[in-house]
Amino acid sequence: MFCGTVPRDDDYDISVNTVYTCQLESDTTIHWESVKEPVVPASVQWPVGRCAHAFTSIISDSPTLVMIGGEGKDDQLVNDSWLLNTSQYQWSKIVLPESVTGRDSHSLSSIMMSPDCVWLVVVGGYLATEWKDVGRGYKQAFADYITDPNITMLIELVLREGEWRVSEVLDSTGLTTEAYQDKYQLLLKKRQWWQDQFIVYPTEREVKLQNYVESLQQELRVSEGNKTSLQEALLEASEQGIVLY
Numbered sequence: 004m005f006c007g008t009v010p011r012d013d014d015y016d017i018s019v020n021t022v023y024t025c026q027l028e029s030d031t032t033i034h035w036e037s038v039k040e041p042v043v044p045a046s047v048q049w050p051v052g053r054c055a056h057a058f059t060s061i062i063s064d065s066p067t068l069v070m071i072g073g074e075g076k077d078d079q080l081v082n083d084s085w086l087l088n089t090s091q092y093q094w095s096k097i098v099l100p101e102s103v104t105g106r107d108s109h110s111l112s113s114i115m116m117s118p119d120c121v122w123l124v125v126v127g128g129y130l131a132t133e134w135k136d137v138g139r140g141y142k143q144a145f146a147d148y149i150t151d152p153n154i155t156m157l158i159e160l161v162l163r164e165g166e167w168r169v170s171e172v173l174d175s176t177g178l179t180t181e182a183y184q185d186k187y188q189l190l191l192k193k194r195q196w197w198q199d200q201f202i203v204y205p206t207e208r209e210v211k212l213q214n215y216v217e218s219l220q221q222e223l224r225v226s227e228g229n230k231t232s233l234q235e236a237l238l239e240a241s242e243q244g245i246v247l248y
Contacts, residue, residue, distance in 0.1 A: 005070065005087070008054045018052030018075060022092060038092045048094045050085050051075055057111035057128075061121050061160075065090050067167065071099070071125060074107040078132040078144060086167055097160075097169055102153045106130065109149070116190045117197050119162040120170075126155050152176040 004023040008016035022038040056073025060066060068087040075081040084099045109128025115121050129146040137143045148154075152174040159171040177183060205213070 005058070005068075006050075006053045006056060006073070018054055020050055020052035022087070048085075048096055050083065050094060050096075051081060053081050055107035055129075056081075057109050057125070059111045059113040059123065061113055061167065062115060063118065063162070069111065069113065069123060071111055071123075072104050072106045072109060072128065074132070078134075080105050080107060080131050095166075097167070099158060099169065100172060102174060103156045103158060103172060106149050107146075116194045120190065121160045121167070123158040123160065124155070125158070 004025070006018065006020055008018050011017050024036050024038060026034045026036070028034050050070065053073035053075045057071050059069050061069060066089045068089060069084070070087065071084040073081050082101055082104045084097050084104050086095045086097055087093070088095070103125055106125075106128030110126045112124045112126075113121055114124065128149045130149060132144045132146045134142040135145055155175045155178065157171075157173045157178060158169060160167045161170045162168075173183060
């Protein structure tokens with residue numbers, strides 16, 4: 004878990020930038036631990052505090068979290084994106100256009116197309132907050148929804164030399180092009196081949212054994228049903244005073 008807001012003594016909330024990890028030690032025990040930001044922030048990359056950001060995960064040999072956008076101080080958009088290596092809790096910044104990062108309260112999903120290619124899908128959210136005078140000296144926060152062509156953005160990350168790098172960024176218009184459709188079909192076939200490598204298909208002998216086990220289980224269920232029916236018949240006969248020889 005990263006960032007969010009906490010209350011201050013003056014009743015205002017402040018954004019924090021601490022990473023928290025959660026470990027389930029047992030069915031009844033949960034252990035939370037904080038991974039604080041570096042003592043000297045300039046020496047190590049570390050994102051600023053924020054809220055209303057979006058997270059997703061990349062499942063790989065070194066699991067990685069992706070964070071995009073959010074709202075920082077004074078209700079301003081932070082306009083950045085980060086990767087968090089969860090094995091060492093090291094942040095690295097990735098450069099994406101403002102059409103991707105300039106939003107908050109959005110969704111972010113990841114689709115593994117292959118071990119070295121992941122698609123990030125960003126949908127919706129709000130633009131920068133503006134404070135407008137609503138009369139009598141009061142101001143109210145307003146923010147417009149993200150609209151086309153930026154309402155849906157696709158970011159392709161590729162793994163090169165052990166690092167995830169941005170390969171391509173497409174908006175809603177780019178997702179409808181013939182070039183994208185051709186690339187999608189090609190990657191889809193590659194993804195299917197990759198997934199098939201992890202599927203252990205049963206042998207003919209294993210299939211026969213499975214079918215035999217299922218037939219035995221069915222016979223057992225029928226037998227138990229007949230036994231129950233017989234017991235009910237005997238009980239009914241006993242209640243009616245019928246003596247069975």
